[in-house]
Amino acid sequence: MSRWFPVDGTPGGVTGDVVRRFVATLEARDWDGWSALLHEDVVYELPQTRERVRGRDTLLRFNREFPGDWHLRAKRVVADGEHGVLWLAARVGDSAEGDAVAFLTVVDGLVTEVVEFWPAGYEPPPGREHLTERW
Amino acid sequence: MSRWFPVDGTPGGVTGDVVRRFVATLEARDWDGWSALLHEDVVYELPQTRERVRGRDTLLRFNREFPGDWHLRAKRVVADGEHGVLWLAARVGDSAEGDAVAFLTVVDGLVTEVVEFWPAGYEPPPGREHLTERW
Numbered sequence: 538m539s540r541w542f543p544v545d546g547t548p549g550g551v552t553g554d555v556v557r558r559f560v561a562t563l564e565a566r567d568w569d570g571w572s573a574l575l576h577e578d579v580v581y582e583l584p585q586t587r588e589r590v591r592g593r594d595t596l597l598r599f600n601r602e603f604p605g606d607w608h609l610r611a612k613r614v615v616a617d618g619e620h621g622v623l624w625l626a627a628r629v630g631d632s633a634e635g636d637a638v639a640f641l642t643v644v645d646g647l648v649t650e651v652v653e654f655w656p657a658g659y660e661p662p663p664g665r666e667h668l669t670e671r672w
Numbered sequence: 673m674s675r676w677f678p679v680d681g682t683p684g685g686v687t688g689d690v691v692r693r694f695v696a697t698l699e700a701r702d703w704d705g706w707s708a709l710l711h712e713d714v715v716y717e718l719p720q721t722r723e724r725v726r727g728r729d730t731l732l733r734f735n736r737e738f739p740g741d742w743h744l745r746a747k748r749v750v751a752d753g754e755h756g757v758l759w760l761a762a763r764v765g766d767s768a769e770g771d772a773v774a775f776l777t778v779v780d781g782l783v784t785e786v787v788e789f790w791p792a793g794y795e796p797p798p799g800r801e802h803l804t805e806r807w
Contacts, residue, residue: 553752583796584771584791585791585792585793585794586793586794586795586796586806587793587806587807588796588800588804588805588806589804589805589806589807590803590804590805591805595803598803599800599803599804602800602803604799613755613775615750615751615752615755615756615757615775616750616752617688617750617751617752620748620750621750622750622757624775636719636789638773638789638791640748640750640759654771654773654789654791655791656719656720656773656789656790656791656792657720657791657792657794658719658720658721658722659720659721659792660721661718661721661723664739665723665734665737668725668730668733668734668737669723669724669725669734670723670724670725670726671721671722671723671724672722672724
């Protein structure tokens with residue numbers, strides 16, 4: 538059961554807007570605009586590496602120092618109350634785009650939590666070729 | 673901009689309900705209940721393996737034949753209009769829980785598309801230990 542109506546001027550709508558600005562300012566290296574979206578005590582987690590970054594200043598540094606000519610594009614934004622989800626297309630330089638997913642929590646217009654996944658490709662297990670097609 | 677209000681009786685609310693029932697019926701092996709949520713022409717995609725399954729009957733078989741004592745638990749459901757997101761905790765038998773993410777599209781109460789990610793663990797690249805903690 539949703540608590541909010543995700544329309545303009547309400548918390549759900551704010552979450553969607555914050556999530557869209559989160560990726561747009563990041564892609565633009567608009568560091569002032571990006572960090573203005575973050576709560577001072579934001580927590581960023583990467584469950585795949587079991588890494589955690591605490592606090593806006595440290596997370597800003599983490600992103601500013603992130604190596605490579607990385608680019609992010611929002612493929613889908615889903616927002617519901619305090620929860621926003623970003624399905625991202627990510628690439629480094631001229632590499633092919635890969636998928637990433639970020640779950641954001643937005644409270645009073647500020648990002649308090651980000652949990653991010655970077656799923657890598659792998660070969661399908663044998664035994665289901667009769668049910669699947671490949672692309 | 674969201675098109676729907678995600679409250680009971682409206683499309684957004686229906687999407688959240690369908691997404692929750694999707695995982696509950698799957699975990700219960702309630703195959704009739706699960707397939708009743710699927711559009712006849714549902715498309716299921718695994719971008720990591722570039723596999724695609726087309727159609728309710730084939731997708732039902734894909735899941736019924738999936739090996740192992742697998743278990744799924746919804747950690748977060750985010751729904752907005754026709755889009756639903758499932759953050760899942762998945763385990764096989766007594767294994768530790770791992771994360772999975774499914775993006776669903778729900779039209780007129782039926783799941784028409786599922787795009788699923790199964791992010792695996794990896795070692796963090798060196799050079800950011802000064803900014804991160806591990807768990």
